Amino acid sequence: DTGVSQDPRHKITKRGQNVTFRCDPISEHNRLYWYRQTLGQGPEFLTYFQNEAQLEKSRLLSDRFSAERPKGSFSTLEIQRTEQGDSAMYLCASSRAGGTGELFFGEGSRLTVL
Amino acid sequence: DQQVKQNSPSLSVQEGRISILNCDYTNSMFDYFLWYKKYPAEGPTFLISISSIKDKNEDGRFTVFLNKSAKHLSLHIVPSQPGDSAVYFCAAIKNSGAGSYQLTFGKGTKLSVIP
Numbered sequence: 001d002t003g004v005s006q007d008p009r010h011k012i013t014k015r016g017q018n019v020t021f022r023c024d025p026i027s028e029h030n031r032l033y034w035y036r037q038t039l040g041q042g043p044e045f046l047t048y049f050q051n052e053a054q055l056e057k058s059r060l061l062s063d064r065f066s067a068e069r070p071k072g073s074f075s076t077l078e079i080q081r082t083e084q085g086d087s088a089m090y091l092c093a094s095s096r097a098g099g100t101g102e103l104f105f106g107e108g109s110r111l112t113v114l
Numbered sequence: 115d116q117q118v119k120q121n122s123p124s125l126s127v128q129e130g131r132i133s134i135l136n137c138d139y140t141n142s143m144f145d146y147f148l149w150y151k152k153y154p155a156e157g158p159t160f161l162i163s164i165s166s167i168k169d170k171n172e173d174g175r176f177t178v179f180l181n182k183s184a185k186h187l188s189l190h191i192v193p194s195q196p197g198d199s200a201v202y203f204c205a206a207i208k209n210s211g212a213g214s215y216q217l218t219f220g221k222g223t224k225l226s227v228i229p
Contacts (some may be wrong), residue, residue, distance in 0.1 A: 004157070033215065042118075042203050042219030043158065056216060091157055101146050101207050101215050105157030 002026070004106035006092050012020045012112045013082055021109040025094030032075050033103060034067055035091040036060065043091055049075060050097070082113045117141045118206050120220035129229050136153050137204030137220055140185065144206035147177060148217065152201045161202075162189070174195040194227045201225070 005024045011017050025032050035043035046065070048056040051072040061067075064082075069075040079086055089110050090093050093103035119138045127133045137147075149208040150158035164171040164178045164187070171178050177190045186218045191198055205217040 033217065035217075040221060042205070042221050043217070044219070045216045048216060056217075091155070095215055101148055101163060101217065102160045103215060103217065105150075105159070107155065107157050 004092055004104055006090075006096055006106040006109045008109060009066055009107065010110045011109065011111070012114065013080060014114050015084060018078065018080045019111060020076055021090050021092075021111075022075070023075045023092030023106060025074070025092070026104055027073075028096065029094035029104070030072065030097050031095045032069055033093040033095070034075070034077050037089040037091060037108070046077075058081055075097075079111070082111075084113045087111055087113045090104075115140075116220070117144075118204055118218050119222040120202075120204055120223050122223050122226040123221070125227070126226045126228060127194045129196055129227055130193045133189075133194045133225055133227070135189040135191075135197065135202050135204075135223050135225065137187045137189075138185055139187075139206055141206070141208065141218075142185070143208040144218070145209065146207040147178070147180060147187050148205045148206060148207075149176075150203045150219075152199075152203065152222070158203055161193055191225075194225075196227045196229050199227045 005020045032049040034046040037043045049069040064080045067077045089108040091108045093105045148163040149161040152158040162176045180187045201222045203222045204220040
């Protein structure tokens with residue numbers, strides 16, 4: 001069990017640039033989640049995959065955001081035309097089907113938009 | 115609006131004493147509750163959970179109490195240890211039987227256990 005891994009751990013970009021984050025979940029987990037955490041707040045749900053199907057999306061996920069999980073394994077979260085308000089920690093988590101809500105989180109990818 | 119509220123941003127407790135972290139929620143559709151612990155530069159890790167059909171769940175030094183009528187839950191840590199120093203997040207799930215684990219988190223309480 002290598003845990004959930006996220007890459008890169010930290011990304012600094014200029015406003016208007018595109019960024020992409022990658023998440024590798026725990027191998028036997030078929031559910032994958034993206035959350036966003038800003039300073040002084042708890043994590044906020046962005047989107048959820050079961051295998052390769054994106055089943056839920058938060059209204060926080062504007063049309064500049066796109067998430068994929070093409071083969072039901074790793075996932076990518078892309079932010080286009082970044083804005084300063086996108087600066088946050090982007091957390092990926094995974095879980096088994098039929099569990100009880102226990103999510104296993106990665107260490108996060110911190111985005112700083114200048 | 116905050117559906118899950120942790121009104122104490124921080125808490126300091128002496129080693130060996132009890133730590134009590136509180137959480138209130140407003141949405142009566144929440145039927146499953148969890149506590150996560152977060153150390154700096156790490157992702158949150160699951161600690162303990164409770165279903166709305168129960169009022170208490172215990173796991174070693176950690177106990178979660180749920181008062182549905184008051185829409186309140188608390189996490190008790192006894193005895194507190196310096197390694198427990200972390201940020202604790204309360205989280206809740208609506209319609210947990212539907213299979214979607216869309217957690218709604220509180221803002222967290224930073225616990226400091228003083229040796």
